[in-house]
Structures are given as structure tokens and as C-alpha cells.
Amino acid sequence: MAPRFLHFIILLLFFICSSATLGNNHEDPTTKTMEDFSGYPIHESHSCISNTLSALSVDAQTLQNQIDELSSLSDTPAPSVTRILYTEKDVLARRFIKNLMRLSGLSVREDAVGNIFGRWEGHEPELAAVATGSHIDAIPFSGKYDGVVGVLGAIEAINVLKRSGFKPKRAIEVILFTSEEPTRFGIGCLGSRLLAGGEALAKALKTTVDGQNISFFYAARSAGYAKDQDDLSNVFLKKGTYSAFVELHIEQGPILEEEGISIGIVTAIAAPASIKVEFEGNGGHAGAVLMPNRNDAGLAAAELALAVERHVLESGSIDSVGTVGILELHPGAINSIPSKSHLEIDTRDIDEGRRNIIIEKIRQSASTIAKNRGVRLSEFKIINQDPPALSEKSIIEAMKASSADLNLTHKLMISRAYHDSLFMARVSPMGMIFIPCYKGYSHKPEEFSSIDDISNGVKVLALTLAKLSIQ
Amino acid sequence: MAPRFLHFIILLLFFICSSATLGNNHEDPTTKTMEDFSGYPIHESHSCISNTLSALSVDAQTLQNQIDELSSLSDTPAPSVTRILYTEKDVLARRFIKNLMRLSGLSVREDAVGNIFGRWEGHEPELAAVATGSHIDAIPFSGKYDGVVGVLGAIEAINVLKRSGFKPKRAIEVILFTSEEPTRFGIGCLGSRLLAGGEALAKALKTTVDGQNISFFYAARSAGYAKDQDDLSNVFLKKGTYSAFVELHIEQGPILEEEGISIGIVTAIAAPASIKVEFEGNGGHAGAVLMPNRNDAGLAAAELALAVERHVLESGSIDSVGTVGILELHPGAINSIPSKSHLEIDTRDIDEGRRNIIIEKIRQSASTIAKNRGVRLSEFKIINQDPPALSEKSIIEAMKASSADLNLTHKLMISRAYHDSLFMARVSPMGMIFIPCYKGYSHKPEEFSSIDDISNGVKVLALTLAKLSIQ
Numbered sequence: 001m002a003p004r005f006l007h008f009i010i011l012l013l014f015f016i017c018s019s020a021t022l023g024n025n026h027e028d029p030t031t032k033t034m035e036d037f038s039g040y041p042i043h044e045s046h047s048c049i050s051n052t053l054s055a056l057s058v059d060a061q062t063l064q065n066q067i068d069e070l071s072s073l074s075d076t077p078a079p080s081v082t083r084i085l086y087t088e089k090d091v092l093a094r095r096f097i098k099n100l101m102r103l104s105g106l107s108v109r110e111d112a113v114g115n116i117f118g119r120w121e122g123h124e125p126e127l128a129a130v131a132t133g134s135h136i137d138a139i140p141f142s143g144k145y146d147g148v149v150g151v152l153g154a155i156e157a158i159n160v161l162k163r164s165g166f167k168p169k170r171a172i173e174v175i176l177f178t179s180e181e182p183t184r185f186g187i188g189c190l191g192s193r194l195l196a197g198g199e200a201l202a203k204a205l206k207t208t209v210d211g212q213n214i215s216f217f218y219a220a221r222s223a224g225y226a227k228d229q230d231d232l233s234n235v236f237l238k239k240g241t242y243s244a245f246v247e248l249h250i251e252q253g254p255i256l257e258e259e260g261i262s263i264g265i266v267t268a269i270a271a272p273a274s275i276k277v278e279f280e281g282n283g284g285h286a287g288a289v290l291m292p293n294r295n296d297a298g299l300a301a302a303e304l305a306l307a308v309e310r311h312v313l314e315s316g317s318i319d320s321v322g323t324v325g326i327l328e329l330h331p332g333a334i335n336s337i338p339s340k341s342h343l344e345i346d347t348r349d350i351d352e353g354r355r356n357i358i359i360e361k362i363r364q365s366a367s368t369i370a371k372n373r374g375v376r377l378s379e380f381k382i383i384n385q386d387p388p389a390l391s392e393k394s395i396i397e398a399m400k401a402s403s404a405d406l407n408l409t410h411k412l413m414i415s416r417a418y419h420d421s422l423f424m425a426r427v428s429p430m431g432m433i434f435i436p437c438y439k440g441y442s443h444k445p446e447e448f449s450s451i452d453d454i455s456n457g458v459k460v461l462a463l464t465l466a467k468l469s470i471q
Numbered sequence: 472m473a474p475r476f477l478h479f480i481i482l483l484l485f486f487i488c489s490s491a492t493l494g495n496n497h498e499d500p501t502t503k504t505m506e507d508f509s510g511y512p513i514h515e516s517h518s519c520i521s522n523t524l525s526a527l528s529v530d531a532q533t534l535q536n537q538i539d540e541l542s543s544l545s546d547t548p549a550p551s552v553t554r555i556l557y558t559e560k561d562v563l564a565r566r567f568i569k570n571l572m573r574l575s576g577l578s579v580r581e582d583a584v585g586n587i588f589g590r591w592e593g594h595e596p597e598l599a600a601v602a603t604g605s606h607i608d609a610i611p612f613s614g615k616y617d618g619v620v621g622v623l624g625a626i627e628a629i630n631v632l633k634r635s636g637f638k639p640k641r642a643i644e645v646i647l648f649t650s651e652e653p654t655r656f657g658i659g660c661l662g663s664r665l666l667a668g669g670e671a672l673a674k675a676l677k678t679t680v681d682g683q684n685i686s687f688f689y690a691a692r693s694a695g696y697a698k699d700q701d702d703l704s705n706v707f708l709k710k711g712t713y714s715a716f717v718e719l720h721i722e723q724g725p726i727l728e729e730e731g732i733s734i735g736i737v738t739a740i741a742a743p744a745s746i747k748v749e750f751e752g753n754g755g756h757a758g759a760v761l762m763p764n765r766n767d768a769g770l771a772a773a774e775l776a777l778a779v780e781r782h783v784l785e786s787g788s789i790d791s792v793g794t795v796g797i798l799e800l801h802p803g804a805i806n807s808i809p810s811k812s813h814l815e816i817d818t819r820d821i822d823e824g825r826r827n828i829i830i831e832k833i834r835q836s837a838s839t840i841a842k843n844r845g846v847r848l849s850e851f852k853i854i855n856q857d858p859p860a861l862s863e864k865s866i867i868e869a870m871k872a873s874s875a876d877l878n879l880t881h882k883l884m885i886s887r888a889y890h891d892s893l894f895m896a897r898v899s900p901m902g903m904i905f906i907p908c909y910k911g912y913s914h915k916p917e918e919f920s921s922i923d924d925i926s927n928g929v930k931v932l933a934l935t936l937a938k939l940s941i942q
Contacts, residue, residue, distance in 0.1 A: 139804040182805055252759035270758060274805055285913040286794035286817045287741060287888035288723035291783060293911075298795055299780055302773035309770055312762060323757035324769055325805045327798060333610040334653055334745055334796045334815040336914045344805040346757045417758035440764075442756040443807040 055164035071144035133175030143447025192420035254440030263410035264434030283339025298338030395431030402463035526635035542615035604646030614918025663891035725911030734881035735905030742859035754810025769809030778836035866902030873934035
């Protein structure tokens with residue numbers, strides 16, 4: 001049956017039972033609808049909940065097509081996706097999302113750094129809204145589901161609710177966050193950090209440049225943002241703007257797939273930190289400079305990379321991770337001793353104290369290595385060192401209830417990857433919904449989630465938003 | 472006194488004594504001249520040798536200006552020099568050299584890969600010529616003396632001899648060798664390897680591409696070479712083309728400067744080898760993939776870089792060196808576990824066997840590291856593994872005699888850096904003249920040799936060429 005027609009039937013069924021309930025107890029059908037969604041209080045019309053739930057139908061084919069189309073806006077060939085902040089492909093992808101928001105009847109606005117908000121007005125507009133969303137930027141040679149599922153899935157969740165005839169009390173907003181990935185300017189969750197009132201960041205961005213020495217504001221303007229001024233304080237959200245924020249995301253880990261569970265309900269997000277390190281030595285000719293006379297900045301970097309791994313393992317906790325994803329040598333010629341090396345280190349833990357001990361050990365190793373090799377530790381800069389975030393109990397309950405209502409297996413878990421939710425948690429009660437992904441792969445072309453798992457996530461998101469929007 | 476006028480005086484003095492000797496023993500003045508230069512047999516005209524030697528005057532200012540002008544043809548700002556094979560700057564630099572050759576009255580020819588030959592015809596053209604020369608390509612962010620001193624210095628040596636009135640019996644050729652540095656195509660001494668009959672290389676070049684996937688032949692044609700065909704066999708030199716090859720070069724080591732010696736006479740050139748290694752792992756998200764589930768290609772590379780250093784030091788010889796000048800990670804994002812790493816390793820020794828043991832140890836370490844880390848050793852390729860070269864006794868004698876004639880302190884030494892001489896030694900008797908350079912620095916902007924040291928080198932080269940050209 002064509003989805004359109006299916007939705008018509010469901011909608012019809014929905015209104016019949018709404019009016020039926022209207023007949024029973026002289027209430028506004030919208031309120032009734034909300035009660036149906038919330039699942040409480042129980043009325044004789046309770047049978048309608050199941051109808052309403054069954055009305056939560058995801059247009060899976062369209063959603064998959066949107067995911068595929070968005071993935072084609074990439075600077076590297078399929079199946080890899082590379083979409084860097086404020087590049088041409090990023091701007092095209094943003095236009096694609098804004099069009100979908102408008103097609104879903106959302107009113108669209110953008111802030112000075114390109115966070116995009118699509119608002120579905122509730123019938124009590126003065127109440128704090130319920131928000132959902134994620135990001136669409138992609139690190140070099142990564143996949144097409146990270147972040148994207150939480151943006152396209154959120155828009156589809158709105159469609160699901162609209163098709164079901166639901167009418168929210170609180171407005172529901174879909175947010176596309178700017179640059180969750182740190183690729184271009186070395187700052188992860190740039191958009192959500194600012195929304196959460198990142199004054200230090202707003203100040204730092206005035207002098208921030210990318211690898212090609214292009215300033216943040218020049219790049220932002222080239223993408224059509226930050227037009228008037230360099231002051232970003234107007235990006236900060238007022239506390240209380242949102243009564244809840246819920247993000248749908250692929251797990252980026254193997255647990256749900258391994259255990260055959262449909263939905264992960266995130267209780268906490270691990271605390272990430274990133275560090276930039278530079279060593280400098282004398283370099284020289286690879287043939288002519290004898291080994292005792294060398295101070296090789298490249299070997300110092302190699303030692304530090306291995307030290308990062310060692311210090312992480314020393315923590316003794318499975319929750320501690322550390323990675324050297326960037327290691328660059330200068331001048332980078334086979335017959336030239338490296339005179340400079342540059343590392344970027346990422347380390348995380350759900351226990352902030354434990355992670356900070358690792359950072360301190362890395363700092364000590366960097367100095368020791370520099371001393372022993374006679375190289376200069378010309379930079380050791382902690383780019384960010386964020387505290388972990390906890391999900392809001394009431395939102396956890398809403399997500400659990402929604403999964404149960406939909407007869408979907410679910411489990412409580414922590415997020416080892418950070419997300420925009422980590423920063424939204426500073427200005428709003430927060431929750432996250434995970435779905436399984438193939439072998440836990442992420443940040444590479446093999447990243448995959450089945451459309452069935454995605455649809456389950458969208459349904460849980462839709463129902464959770466509905467529940468939260470009427471509280 | 473203006474150099475021109477000075478030369479006129481010297482020339483005059485020179486002809487006077489030539490004709491004087493002519494008066495004494497009815498010989499061709501040219502022959503006489505040659506005897507003067509050779510220093511034997513001794514005639515009553517012996518007094519003229521000193522005149523002739525004093526006639527060896529280097530135009531230091533012009534030579535320094537040429538070195539400075541050539542250094543401005545660079546892809547990176549001064550004081551660094553970057554001049555990569557077949558780039559626009561390389562082509563301009565070649566034009567600069569060809570013009571200087573013509574100004575010195577040399578007949579210029581180029582072969583299919585851009586080796587450039589400037590020939591000063593001798594009065595017995597059928598004899599094998601005496602050759603000298605070096606390279607002008609420069610690795611990224613290097614200096615302005617490496618190679619250049621041996622090309623501009625060779626042309627000036629011809630000028631010195633011409634100004635002194637010398638007439639060679641054997642032709643003297645100045646050679647500019649193509650791509651002594653391996654920067655673009657990963658092959659060092661590309662031009663001299665081919666001249667020495669590198670059939671394997673000629674074959675390999677048909678499928679060789681650079682880092683931007685530009686084929687060798689496409690690049691060569693864009694620079695005006697290899698126009699007609701891809702067959703490079705016509706580049707190979709016939710054995711016996713040259714009776715001797717002598718290269719003037721900065722030491723690229725600290726010994727001459729430290730010991731206050733003007734001239735190094737090279738007895739052997741260390742044997743270089745270069746190796747490409749690639750590791751592949753699963754990569755993944757830097758936050759989500761737990762440490763026990765990782766196979767980090769970047770950490771494998773770091774371990775191998777340190778293993779190279781260890782194996783070199785294990786050799787116990789000061790003459791063993793090893794360098795990892797290139798280490799690249801893919802995808803190269805701070806929050807992505809490296810799924811690929813690429814290393815390029817350079818190792819050398821004056822003892823070929825000892826160096827080959829190091830290579831074998833590196834190979835074993837690469838496999839062990841791959842095994843232990845669960846990464847794939849997707850490439851271990853020995854790009855070149857050359858035997859060392861010995862200088863020709865007779866050329867060593869000529870260089871020693873020339874240094875002595877010029878009252879310049881000199882010492883016998885080995886070359887730890889490789890040079891085009893290493894390959895010319897396969898088709899011609901070979902010798903090398905070293906001059907001091909600041910702290911032994913090379914392959915970086917601080918590379919420096921004083922114009923006095925350069926002039927000394929040019930004089931010794933000129934006199935050595937003269938002696939060899941009349942044998």
C-alpha cells in the first residue's frame with residue numbers, strides 16, 4: 001500500500017477514536033490526543049493508545065533515500081563521506097536540510113555560526129520547547145550515518161507525529177548543530193558549545209584559523225553566516241529555552257548489535273579532552289648526521305604516541321580510551337631528519353578524574369621525552385577538557401516508556417563518544433537514544449545502520465518527543 | 472683591480488711563458504700548457520706552473536650571486552629552498568643553468584629525463600671526456616648549497632680554466648643530474664641511475680606516479696622532456712664515455728669545519744637503502760572503540776620508527792644511520808583511530824653487509840609489530856638498496872696533488888650522504904671533493920658554506936679537471 005494512503009487510513013482511524021473519546025468525556029480532542037501519547041492518565045479511551053502507537057509509521061524508503069542523497073554531498077568518493085564545516089558541500093547539505101524542514105512545515109531560523117532550528121509550534125508557545133537534533137558534518141573518509149540519523153531522523157519523527165495527527169503542547173524544535181566534528185578548527189561540538197554559552201570559545205574564535213590559515217569568521221561568512229559582526233554572544237541559549245533535549249544517534253560501538261537489542265538509552269556521556277603537542281629538533285641530512293648527534297622530533301612524537309596508549313591502559317579501566325589520530329612530520333622527506341612533529345591526542349573517560357590523571361601523565365611523558373631526546377616541547381596545549389554529562393531521569397523514563405510502548409528491546413548504557421548532547425546538557429535536561437550499527441564501526445566508510453534499526457529509533461524519538469511535549 | 476683586467480694580465484703572463492717554453496723545446500704550446508698543469512714532466516719552464524696556478528682565480532662575487540639567484544627559484548620562502556623535479560621552478564632553474572653553460576662557451580645538450588650536459592671540446596675529441604657536475608633539485612624547506620655548489624662551481628671551474636688560458640686535450644663536460652633527491656617519485660639519483668644504465672629503473676618509471684598520482688612521463692613532458700617516447704634506454708651512457716668523473720659538494724657533515732680543513736677528498740660513498748612500509752587496521756571512532764578492540768595502524772608505525780632507531784644503534788658502528796623522514800596517518804583526524812599508516816625509511820652504511828642486516832631486522836620488526844597489534848603489513852617495499860662506491864685511486868691522487876699545489880689543507884674521508892657520484896662510479900672512474908659547511912647542516916634552511924670555502928673547492932676542482940683532462 002502506498003505510504004500516503006496508509007497514513008490517510010491511520011489518520012482517519014486516529015480521528016475516529018479521538019472523537020469517540022471526545023464523546024465520552026467532554027474534553028478538547030488535542031488534550032485527549034496528548035493523554036493518549038503520554039500514556040497517562042488512563043481513560044476508557046485507552047484502547048486508542050495502541051491505535052495511536054500503531055499510527056507511528058516511519059516512511060523508511062524516503063528516509064533511506066534522504067540519507068543516501070545527503071551522503072553524495074561529499075568531498076571524497078562514495079562510500080566514504082567527507083563534509084567539512086563551511087565548505088561548498090557543507091553549505092549544499094545545509095540547504096538540503098532546511099528544505100526538508102520547510103517541507104515538514106517547520107519554521108526555519110539560523111544563528112550566527114549556522115546552527116539551524118526548525119520549529120513546530122505547540123499550542124502553548126509560551127512554554128519552553130522540546131528539542132532534538134544532531135550534526136551533519138563528517139570527518140575525512142568517514143560514513144553517512146554518524147549525526148545524519150539524528151537530523152534526518154528528527155525531521156522524520158516530526159513527520160511521523162504530524163501524520164499520526166498529534167498536536168504538541170510545547171513546541172518541538174529540530175536542531176542541526178554546526179561542526180560537531182573538530183576537523184576544520186580543532187574544536188568539537190563548536191555549535192552546541194556556543195549554544196551552551198561558551199563565552200571563552202566565542203572569544204577564542206576571533207583569532208581561530210584553520211590549517212590553511214583561513215580565519216573562522218572568514219570561513220563562516222563565505223558560508224553565509226556571521227554576516228554583521230564577530231560577536232557571537234547572541235548565539236548563547238537562555239537557560240530554560242528548552243524543557244528537554246533528546247538526540248538520536250548510532251551507537252558507534254558494538255554492544256547493541258552484539259546483544260541484539262534495538263534501543264540504547266544513554267544515561268551518561270564520557271568526558272572528552274583533546275591536546276595538541278609539538279616537538280622541535282635540529283633536523284638535518286638523513287645520511288650525514290650521525291645518530292649520536294641527532295635530536296629527531298619524529299621519534300619524540302612516536303614515543304609520545306606509544307606513551308599515550310600506555311598511560312590509558314595504566315588506568316586499568318575499560319572506560320579509558322586515548323588516541324593519536326594526527327601525527328605530522330616536517331619537512332616530511334625520506335632523506336631528512338624530522339625537525340618538527342605535530343600530534344593531536346584525544347582521550348576520554350566516563351570518570352573525569354581518571355581522565356585528568358591520564359592527561360597529566362601524557363604531559364609528564366612529553367617533557368621527559370623532550371628532555372631525553374634533546375628536542376624542544378614547543379607546544380603542549382589542552383584544546384578542551386570537558387566534564388561528562390548525565391541524562392535527565394525524567395527523560396530516561398520517557399525513553400524507556402516509549403521503547404516499551406513500541407515493544408522494542410532496550411538497555412541503559414553510556415556513550416563513549418561525545419555528542420552535541422554533552423553540551424546541550426548544560427542548558428537543558430538531556431537524553432540520548434542509540435540504535436545498533438554494524439560492528440560498532442564509525443568514522444569510516446563501513447559505518448552502517450539498517451533502515452529497520454533507524455526506523456525503530458525514529459519511532460522511539462517521536463514518541464519520546466510527544467510525551468515530553470505535553471508534560 | 473677589476474677581475475677582467477687581472478685575467479688579462481695573467482693570460483698575458485701565461486702566454487709569455489708558454490712561448491718562452493716553446494722557444495726552449497720546440498713543442499706545441501698547448502701540450503706545454505698541459506704539462507704545466509699536470510705538474511710533470513718537469514721542464515725548465517717549471518716556474519710557469521706557479522704562474523699558471525696563480526692564474527686559477529675564481530670570480531667569487533659572481534658565483535655567490537649565481538647561488539643566491541638560483542635559490543630564489545623556490546616554492547617556499549627564503550631562506551628555505553624547495554625545488555621539486557619538473558615543477559615550474561625546476562624548469563626555470565634548468566634554464567638558468569643552461570644559459571650559464573652557454574655563456575661559458577659550452578655546447579649544451581639534454582637527454583630524455585633532463586640530464587643536462589655542457590661540453591668544452593678538447594683538441595682530441597675522440598678521447599673519453601672528463602666530467603664533473605651535481606644536482607640543483609632541493610627537498611622541501613632545505614638550503615641553497617647542496618648540489619648547487621657542484622653545478623655552479625663546475626661551470627665556474629671551466630671559466631677559471633678558460634681565463635687561465637688552459638686548453639684541454641680531453642673534452643670536459645659539466646653535468647646537471649636530474650632529481651638527485653627522491654622527493655617527487657621516491658627515487659634518489661634518478662638521472663645518474665639511468666646514465667649508469669638503470670634498465671630496471673627505466674622499466675619501473677613507465678608505471679611510476681607521484682603523490683598526486685601524476686605519472687613520471689606526464690611530468691617529464693610537462694617540463695619539456697621525454698617528448699617522443701617512453702623508452703629511456705637512449706639515456707644510458709656507454710661505458711668509457713668518461714675517463715673520469717669528479718663531483719664538488721658541501722660535506723653535509725661537521726668534520727671539515729671542526730678540524731679547520733679546507734678540502735675533503737672522498738675515498739668511498741656510503742651505501743643507501745630506502746624502504747616503504749604500510750600498515751592497515753580497522754580504524755574507528757576514537758571514543759567508541761575500546762582499547763582491547765583496537766588495531767591502531769598509527770601506533771604500529773610509531774613502534775616501527777623506534778625499532779629502526781634501535782636496530783641502527785644495535786649495529787654498534789658510528790657509520791650506521793637510519794631515519795624515518797616520512798610518517799603519514801590516514802584518515803588523519805583527531806577523533807579517528809588511524810586505519811592506515813605509511814612510513815618511508817632511509818638507512819645507510821659504508822659497510823653494505825652491516826646495512827643489509829639492519830634492513831632485515833627492520834623487516835622482522837615490521838612483521839612482529841603487525842602480528843602483535845593485529846594490523847596488516849600491507850607493504851614492505853625496498854625502493855633501492857645500493858652498494859657503496861669507491862673513489863678511483865688515480866683521481867684521489869689528482870685531487871690530493873691539486874690541493875697540495877694550491878696549498879690547501881685536505882684530508883681523506885668517506886661520504887655518508889649519497890651523491891650522483893655513487894652511480895657515476897658504475898660507468899666511470901669517480902672522485903669527490905668536499906668543502907666545509909656550517910655545523911654540517913644540510914637539508915634545512917641553515918645550510919651554509921662560505922664563498923671562500925666554495926672558491927677553494929672550485930680551484931681544486933678546476934686543477935683536478937685540468938690534470939685529468941690531459942692524462
